[in-house]
Amino acid sequence: MLQDTIEFEAEVRAADDLNRWLAEAVATAGLDRGVADDLKLCLHEIVSNIILHGQGSDRRIQVDLQLSGDTATATIIDRCHAFDPTARPLADKIRNLETAQIGGFGITLVRTIAETVHYTRVGGANVLTLTCRRR
């Protein structure tokens, strides 16, 4: 089991740091390729959402990882205003050009791809824990 933590400011340029850190952790843990792809997508969607929409004076984001073989668990902690992604309605899948909605797919992707997604508000922080497992 590999455990690691990263903390960064909620800024667009943090995406590169997140990518590098994640790639190293995934390689060190020997995580299943498909699980690694799922984890990367879920992390980016949640972190991007905080970067773009999170409001609050404390703009730090913390990501805790637990990786082992074919299972990845990530906990994303931020201190922006309360936001529960699990309470949002899922976006409709695009069916044609006329009715295609342009955005809103990020959280839907996370809730579709991750095996479990759990949200709680603790001491002024949003704490989102998600698990990806080999399908």
Place this chain on the structure above:
Amino acid sequence: MIKVTMGAADGEIGKISLEGTIDIAGAAEIEQPFSILSGSRRYLVADFTGVDFLASLGVRVLVQSARALGSRGGRLILVGAADPVRRVLVACGVDTIVDLVDSEADAMMVARR
């Protein structure tokens, strides 16, 4: 990090090639090139062979592009989308409004049929 190369246009067909990661930073990088090409051509052939990651912010750019092209009777055609990218496209239903093909030759056939 994403590298964007605008290809030489072929009549009504615009071309763009992408290499790298379409995350929050990559999506911001590709937004303007896609907007320009989608507003000036009828078809847009986007080479995704070198794209290793696509997040929903990139999906937003592609849907905007497909809608702009579609409003003039055109199409967005993606070439060589790898499995992780294709899975995101299919999960969002983008495959219903863009063409996913394996080669530029196939893309040109779609644009000229």
